[in-house]
Amino acid sequence: xxxxxxxxxxxxxxxxxxxxxxxxxxxxxxxxxxxxxxxxxxxxxxxxxxxxxxxxxxxxxxxxxxxxxxxxxxxxxxxxxxxxxxxxxxxxxxxxxxxxxxxxxxxxxxxxxxxxxxxxxxxxxxxxxxxxxxxxxxxxxxxxxxxxxxxxxxxxxxxxxxxxxxxxxxxxxxxxxxxxxxxxxxxxxxxxxxxxxxxxxxxxxxxxxxxxxxxxxxxxxxxxxxxxxxxxxxxxxxxxxxxxxxxxxxxxxxxxxxxxxxxxxxxxxxxxxxxxxxxxxxxxxxxxxxxxxxxxxxxxxxxxxxxxxxxxxxxxxxxxxxxxxxxxxxxxxxxxxxxxxxxxxxxxxxxxxxxxxxxxxxxxxxxxxxxxxxxxxxxxxxxxxxxxxxxxxxxxxxxxxxxxxxxxxxxxxxxxxxxxxxxxxxxxxxxxxxxxxxxxxxxxxxxxxxxxxxxxxxxxxxxxxxxxxxxxxxxxxxxxxxxxxxxxxxxxxxxxxxxxxxxxxxxxxxxxxxxxxxx
Amino acid sequence: xxxxxxxxxxxxxxxxxxxxxxxxxxxxxxxxxxxxxxxxxxxxxxxxxxxxxxxxxxxxxxxxxxxxxxxxxxxxxxxxxxxxxxxxxxxxxxxxxxxxxxxxxxxxxxxxxxxxxxxxxxxxxxxxxxxxxxxxxxxxxxxxxxxxxxxxxxxxxxxxxxxxxxxxxxxxxxxxxxxxxxxxxxxxxxxxxxxxxxxxxxxxxxxxxxxxxxxxxxxxxxxxxxxxxxxxxxxxxxxxxxxxxxxxxxxxxxxxxxxxxxxxxxxxxxxxxxxxxxxxxxxxxxxxxxxxxxxxxxxxxxxxxxxxxx
Numbered sequence: 001x002x003x004x005x006x007x008x009x010x011x012x013x014x015x016x017x018x019x020x021x022x023x024x025x026x027x028x029x030x031x032x033x034x035x036x037x038x039x040x041x042x043x044x045x046x047x048x049x050x051x052x053x054x055x056x057x058x059x060x061x062x063x064x065x066x067x068x069x070x071x072x073x074x075x076x077x078x079x080x081x082x083x084x085x086x087x088x089x090x091x092x093x094x095x096x097x098x099x100x101x102x103x104x105x106x107x108x109x110x111x112x113x114x115x116x117x118x119x120x121x122x123x124x125x126x127x128x129x130x131x132x133x134x135x136x137x138x139x140x141x142x143x144x145x146x147x148x149x150x151x152x153x154x155x156x157x158x159x160x161x162x163x164x165x166x167x168x169x170x171x172x173x174x175x176x177x178x179x180x181x182x183x184x185x186x187x188x189x190x191x192x193x194x195x196x197x198x199x200x201x202x203x204x205x206x207x208x209x210x211x212x213x214x215x216x217x218x219x220x221x222x223x224x225x226x227x228x229x230x231x232x233x234x235x236x237x238x239x240x241x242x243x244x245x246x247x248x249x250x251x252x253x254x255x256x257x258x259x260x261x262x263x264x265x266x267x268x269x270x271x272x273x274x275x276x277x278x279x280x281x282x283x284x285x286x287x288x289x290x291x292x293x294x295x296x297x298x299x300x301x302x303x304x305x306x307x308x309x310x311x312x313x314x315x316x317x318x319x320x321x322x323x324x325x326x327x328x329x330x331x332x333x334x335x336x337x338x339x340x341x342x343x344x345x346x347x348x349x350x351x352x353x354x355x356x357x358x359x360x361x362x363x364x365x366x367x368x369x370x371x372x373x374x375x376x377x378x379x380x381x382x383x384x385x386x387x388x389x390x391x392x393x394x395x396x397x398x399x400x401x402x403x404x405x406x407x408x409x410x411x412x413x414x415x416x417x418x419x420x421x422x423x424x425x426x427x428x429x430x431x432x433x434x435x436x437x438x439x440x441x442x443x444x445x446x447x448x449x450x451x452x453x454x455x456x457x458x459x460x461x462x463x464x465x466x467x468x469x470x471x472x473x474x475x476x477x478x479x480x481x482x483x484x485x486x487x488x489x490x491x492x493x494x495x496x497x498x499x500x501x502x503x504x505x506x507x508x509x510x511x512x513x514x515x516x517x518x519x
Numbered sequence: 520x521x522x523x524x525x526x527x528x529x530x531x532x533x534x535x536x537x538x539x540x541x542x543x544x545x546x547x548x549x550x551x552x553x554x555x556x557x558x559x560x561x562x563x564x565x566x567x568x569x570x571x572x573x574x575x576x577x578x579x580x581x582x583x584x585x586x587x588x589x590x591x592x593x594x595x596x597x598x599x600x601x602x603x604x605x606x607x608x609x610x611x612x613x614x615x616x617x618x619x620x621x622x623x624x625x626x627x628x629x630x631x632x633x634x635x636x637x638x639x640x641x642x643x644x645x646x647x648x649x650x651x652x653x654x655x656x657x658x659x660x661x662x663x664x665x666x667x668x669x670x671x672x673x674x675x676x677x678x679x680x681x682x683x684x685x686x687x688x689x690x691x692x693x694x695x696x697x698x699x700x701x702x703x704x705x706x707x708x709x710x711x712x713x714x715x716x717x718x719x720x721x722x723x724x725x726x727x728x729x730x731x732x733x734x735x736x737x738x739x740x741x742x743x744x745x746x747x748x749x750x751x752x753x754x755x756x757x758x759x760x761x762x763x764x765x766x767x768x769x770x771x772x773x774x775x776x777x778x779x780x781x782x783x784x785x786x787x788x789x790x791x792x793x794x795x796x797x798x799x800x801x802x803x804x805x806x807x808x809x810x811x812x813x814x815x816x817x818x819x820x821x822x823x824x825x826x827x828x829x
Contacts, residue, residue: 206773207781241682245673397549398554400549435558
């Protein structure tokens with residue numbers, strides 16, 4: 001199922017329907033608690049420290065930013081802690097703060113808290129080493145000032161049309177300055193952080209789990225659950241068994257081989273599908289043979305993605321049309337073609353390149369991504385049929401994968417961290433990006449377009465630049481698009497919750513599936 | 520005295536070899552800065568991380584710095600947690616002991632009893648049933664047995680929790696999983712050792728004198744069969760620690776096994792080294808305890824040790 005605007009709307013509708021089904025079972029019990037089994041918990045309880053899956057899943061419920069993304073409306077930017085905002089000039093945004101927003105400790109949020117939350121001291125993180133993810137989201141911010149107790153102005157170094165989306169996405173959440181300073185150290189702060197989200201952290205035990213408790217003064221409405229216990233259960237079989245035994249109400253990361261068993265159980269629901277996370281094969285285009293665009297094109301054309309999606313994902317995920325998602329709004333190019341499957345053309349390209357069967361390494365981790373090893377084995381066979389000799393090299397961790405000289409292909413995923421093209425391929429291959437740092441692809445034109453796109457405020461110009469950028473990627477194949485990743489969950493039918501097609505798990509009142517008002 | 524000094528010197532050498540091996544392997548198998556901060560971290564953050572943990576130094580310099588710190592009693596700081604590694608490991612040890620010690624007791628109770636029953640009824644149905652159970656017990660991998668027990672007692676009957684560490688009942692299935700494999704091994708060795716001594720003249724003499732059967736076992740047969748059983752028990756301690764890594768992951772039990780897996784994955788060097796230090800020390804302690812028990816059970820070994828033999 002592709003991720004389209006329609007899909008997102010359907011998800012929202014399904015969420016409401018599920019909530020209606022679940023409501024009678026919960027009505028007698030009042031506001032329920034819920035136990036959620038997940039494979040991992042965040043290393044740190046502050047969103048500025050990471051934007052990985054465990055962090056997004058859990059801390060999404062603990063913190064708010066000035067703005068938020070509405071997952072029920074194609075990730076539209078909507079007000080959150082800011083009641084309204086306006087652009088004063090191309091580099092300055094002014095935010096009017098929502099009155100009477102309470103932190104988890106009962107104190108009231110002020111403009112000073114906003115200034116502090118977006119300050120360099122926070123961006124730099126523990127010991128000022130810069131080991132946070134804030135730079136990805138706040139890179140263009142030059143200055144944040146409070147003009148009065150309820151008004152804040154954010155100035156950027158250059159025009160940044162995606163600033164609102166970045167502020168709404170992650171690592172820009174507002175924390176209590178007083179609580180942070182009272183903690184005295186980052187380590188102490190991680191033990192008892194104070195945000196404004198629908199749930200507050202009650203207990204955090206490494207490798208045991210994270211317990212959240214309802215923040216009843218939440219500005220967005222009454223949190224639907226009294227308590228959420230994220231319990232760390234690394235083994236997928238143990239999560240499934242725990243759900244069947246009734247120990248957990250909801251489990252994440254359901255493996256494909258359990259779909260049928262869960263689907264056949266009347267007391268359980270199988271949820272999820274494609275999420276906003278693109279699985280790709282990164283390529284070191286400086287390596288022998290991989291430096292030949294024809295070999296890269298052949299590798300991409302040799303892949304029968306539909307077959308992989310059908311066999312390994314039970315047809316529940318999709319192949320995107322180019323390195324983009326509909327959440328990019330007016331710069332999404334719906335007519336851009338999806339990557340094709342043409343083994344005949346791939347064979348011709350391999351022959352024309354003069355390739356003689358030399359091994360092409362594929363650095364492979366052991367199922368860091370779902371179905372990773374199986375997919376790699378299938379891919380190696382598909383490449384073999386077009387004359388490419390790709391050899392799988394098992395690796396233990398990403399630092400081994402990135403060990404230079406790389407000279408290989410390997411698995412990656414690209415998450416649109418905010419709903420804009422600057423958050424996706426550009427975030428990885430642009431200046432400072434993770435894959436850019438590996439120096440595996442050099443395209444001056446792509447870099448030039450990226451900079452123009454990042455600063456352009458003209459919608460038409462941005463759309464043209466985006467089109468050109470997608471063309472370059474499709475032509476040069478600096479990476480191979482596989483498919484959207486899948487996120488699957490199973491839950492007791494009585495639990496009122498539904499996932500978004502994204503990594504965060506929202507248990508707050510903005511998730512329509514948790515709507516228990518009136519109970 | 521000489522015996523103890525030699526054993527301690529060997530123990531220290533073993534620990535040194537283990538921590539040195541762990542040090543080299545961990546540093547050559549991945550960059551902790553990338554594992555913890557990921558490749559999306561700014562280069563200056565990666566550099567600052569490496570500098571602050573001394574990872575930018577040549578490996579030999581790092582090694583000697585490491586030896587210097589552990590000899591001064593400092594096992595380093597956890598990169599993932601921010602606290603000192605010893606504290607991080609120490610708070611997990613009781614959690615692991617909470618399942619491994621009862622598992623060891625369970626395996627002794629079941630294993631020795633089953634072994635005795637089998638030895639006293641050789642080639643009978645009971646003997647064959649016990650040995651069949653023993654073979655099944657030590658051939659079934661602990662993760663399979665664990666999942667099987669969860670299926671039966673948690674999913675089908677719903678009498679025990681499937682995982683976690685919230686209540687004391689959460690410990691039952693991990694203990695049984697760990698204990699069954701060890702009990703099976705112990706049963707086989709107990710049977711074999713007892714069969715050997717039951718044919719000895721002193722056992723026959725005791726029986727001929729009219730000594731009750733239970734007294735014959737306790738006072739004559741078991742002490743003489745104890746040496747191979749004690750040897751196996753020493754090995755079982757190591758097996759339990761290794762088994763804990765698997766069982767703790769299957770049952771989401773937050774002990775040293777889970778910590779080891781998480782720390783290796785995130786290249787939390789100090790914690791992994793501290794854990795291996797703990798495992799090596801436990802194994803050495805088990806071996807020394809085994810040696811001491813040898814001398815308690817066999818006066819000839821005691822006399823040899825007193826004469827200065829190691």
